[in-house]
Amino acid sequence: MVNDGGQLYTIEGVSAGLIMLLTAYFVLNSTSIYTPGDSHINDMQLEVLGYDALLMMNTPANNTMVKSPLQEIVEQDDGQRFKTMFMNLTNNKTGSTTDRLQFSANYTYRIQTASTQNATASAFLSSSRPYTEGEHAVRVTKWVIVDKQLGSSPVHNRAVLVEVLLWRDA
Amino acid sequence: MTQDSGNLSIDFLVGFTIFILAFIGVATMIPGILIDLNAHGVDYDAVAYRSGVILVEDPGEPSSDLNSWETFNDMQKPNITRFGLALSRDTPNILSQEKVDRFFCTTFVYPDDYHQKVIFGDYPYQFNISLLDPDNNLTRSVGDIIPPNHGYIRRLVKIKGPSNATIGASYIEAHHYYYDNSPSDNVSTHVFSILLNNTYLLNAVKDPSYQINPQKEQIMINITDLRSTIKNQANPQLINITLAKVEVYRRDLNPLGTYQLDLMRTFDTPRIDGNSTPQLPPVSVKDNVTLLFNDPHFISQFRAQDTSLYINLTFNLDQPGTFLNNSFSSPFNYDYSSANVTQPSLRNAAVEVSVW
Numbered sequence: 001m002v003n004d005g006g007q008l009y010t011i012e013g014v015s016a017g018l019i020m021l022l023t024a025y026f027v028l029n030s031t032s033i034y035t036p037g038d039s040h041i042n043d044m045q046l047e048v049l050g051y052d053a054l055l056m057m058n059t060p061a062n063n064t065m066v067k068s069p070l071q072e073i074v075e076q077d078d079g080q081r082f083k084t085m086f087m088n089l090t091n092n093k094t095g096s097t098t099d100r101l102q103f104s105a106n107y108t109y110r111i112q113t114a115s116t117q118n119a120t121a122s123a124f125l126s127s128s129r130p131y132t133e134g135e136h137a138v139r140v141t142k143w144v145i146v147d148k149q150l151g152s153s154p155v156h157n158r159a160v161l162v163e164v165l166l167w168r169d170a
Numbered sequence: 171m172t173q174d175s176g177n178l179s180i181d182f183l184v185g186f187t188i189f190i191l192a193f194i195g196v197a198t199m200i201p202g203i204l205i206d207l208n209a210h211g212v213d214y215d216a217v218a219y220r221s222g223v224i225l226v227e228d229p230g231e232p233s234s235d236l237n238s239w240e241t242f243n244d245m246q247k248p249n250i251t252r253f254g255l256a257l258s259r260d261t262p263n264i265l266s267q268e269k270v271d272r273f274f275c276t277t278f279v280y281p282d283d284y285h286q287k288v289i290f291g292d293y294p295y296q297f298n299i300s301l302l303d304p305d306n307n308l309t310r311s312v313g314d315i316i317p318p319n320h321g322y323i324r325r326l327v328k329i330k331g332p333s334n335a336t337i338g339a340s341y342i343e344a345h346h347y348y349y350d351n352s353p354s355d356n357v358s359t360h361v362f363s364i365l366l367n368n369t370y371l372l373n374a375v376k377d378p379s380y381q382i383n384p385q386k387e388q389i390m391i392n393i394t395d396l397r398s399t400i401k402n403q404a405n406p407q408l409i410n411i412t413l414a415k416v417e418v419y420r421r422d423l424n425p426l427g428t429y430q431l432d433l434m435r436t437f438d439t440p441r442i443d444g445n446s447t448p449q450l451p452p453v454s455v456k457d458n459v460t461l462l463f464n465d466p467h468f469i470s471q472f473r474a475q476d477t478s479l480y481i482n483l484t485f486n487l488d489q490p491g492t493f494l495n496n497s498f499s500s501p502f503n504y505d506y507s508s509a510n511v512t513q514p515s516l517r518n519a520a521v522e523v524s525v526w
Contacts, residue, residue, distance in 0.1 A: 013184045013188060014188065016185060016188070017191075017192050020188075020192050021192035028199070044219070045323060045324070048222075048323065048324075049325075049326065052325055056263065056326050056327070056328060056518060059263075059328060059379070060516075061328075061516050062515040062516065063377075063380035063506070063513055063514075064513060088518075089326055090326070092304060093302065093324060093522065094300045094302050094309050094520075
């Protein structure tokens with residue numbers, strides 16, 4: 001008996017293969033997959049911006065100023081001034097729109113306790129809004145010399161590390 | 171008994187084979203597709219970053235005290251190796267106003283001049299370089315309109331502004347820069363002298379960010395309220411004042427071991443009474459004279475970095491009388507005293523580089 005069992009339906013098979021091939025190609029070709037190789041560029045750009053901002057804040061405007069704005073801010077714990085300056089610096093860009101950067105800043109200093117001479121403590125400085133740990137933030141730091149009493153130490157010049165978490169709102 | 175259960179049909183085998191081949195083919199394309207997507211983005215961002223670093227952290231080449239690229243005229247463009255806007259290698263992110271002005275001038279050609287001296291590379295990149303100067307409410311840029319996909323970097327900087335001095339009525343009064351109101355002082359020619367002690371200026375402040383350097387940076391001297399120094403005339407408004415000449419002298423050590431003043435040249439572009447157009451002396455003056463030294467060659471040509479310059483203004487009055495005159499006291503010292511000179515100050519700005 002002759003029937004069609006075992007026959008190759010050539011046109012259907014080849015057509016199905018080509019359709020699957022084209023579908024897979026177009027899907028993959030039209031999808032931008034966000035890889036770690038991309039994200040480091042945005043991180044680098046944010047780090048450069050944050051580092052520049054702290055450097056500019058730690059530069060006096062003229063030689064009659066004894067201290068930089070950042071030194072004064074840390075010495076006076078003036079979080080509002082830090083917020084204003086940092087947001088103005090980092091969000092200023094050409095064009096009609098501003099950037100969407102947010103930050104949270106603190107500073108860290110060394111303290112001496114009865115049990116150890118190598119402990120550190122941190123103090124909150126300012127933030128544009130609370131950091132929820134859900135944001136993809138980068139960390140930038142700047143050593144600043146301040147004349148300030150920190151912990152139980154006397155007032156004298158000492159180094160504190162200003163740390164800023166910086167991220168861009170979606 | 172022959173049964174066909176348990177056998178694979180040829181249809182299935184052929185179809186499955188085509189699917190597997192297609193799958194393998196597509197899978198081998200995936201790295202190529204992703205590399206292709208990433209390659210341009212990474213490249214453009216890297217070029218933008220590199221160009222940003224060259225612009226804000228490098229003073230360019232050449233950049234010596236007496237031979238810096240921003241002083242080159244258009245005929246000397248081939249001698250510029252690299253653009254860089256920083257004051258010096260030791261002052262990253264602190265830009266020179268003179269370099270910024272020269273960089274954004276219209277005599278450099280986009281893209282050729284900028285590509286060869288700041289972007290670099292063999293690939294014919296297109297780019298846009300912008301500077302946002304919010305204190306002056308100014309945005310300067312060179313390049314094309316920026317497309318949606320491009321490499322980008324933004325650098326925050328400070329621009330060093332020029333110093334200037336204003337010598338007005340109160341300053342003149344406080345320093346007695348006029349002849350006393352006595353008959354013996356009634357002369358019709360008066361000389362007012364301004365001292366640029368370059369040795370002091372370059373050594374008293376070492377940091378280029380705050381240094382007054384007349385050989386590389388603009389300085390401006392405003393002398394105002396000139397008629398307030400005419401004190402022995404009933405109506406000073408009736409006196410005709412003429413700025414006869416402005417001369418520049420250099421203080422040199424002669425073979426006898428004493429100092430002498432050598433006339434170097436005249437300064438022929440004073441601005442009179444607020445007029446922005448310079449006027450060649452002799453010129454009639456109502457009340458104000460402005461000396462703007464913004465030609466980078468004018469001071470540097472005197473090679474005066476280790477000595478002093480005296481700028482002498484000679485005024486003639488049509489009637490003898492007291493007037494601005496310090497030839498028997500001391501010259502006005504253009505120095506780091508904030509009472510004398512408005513010091514150079516740094517203002518915030520941002521440099522953006524986009525490459526595609």
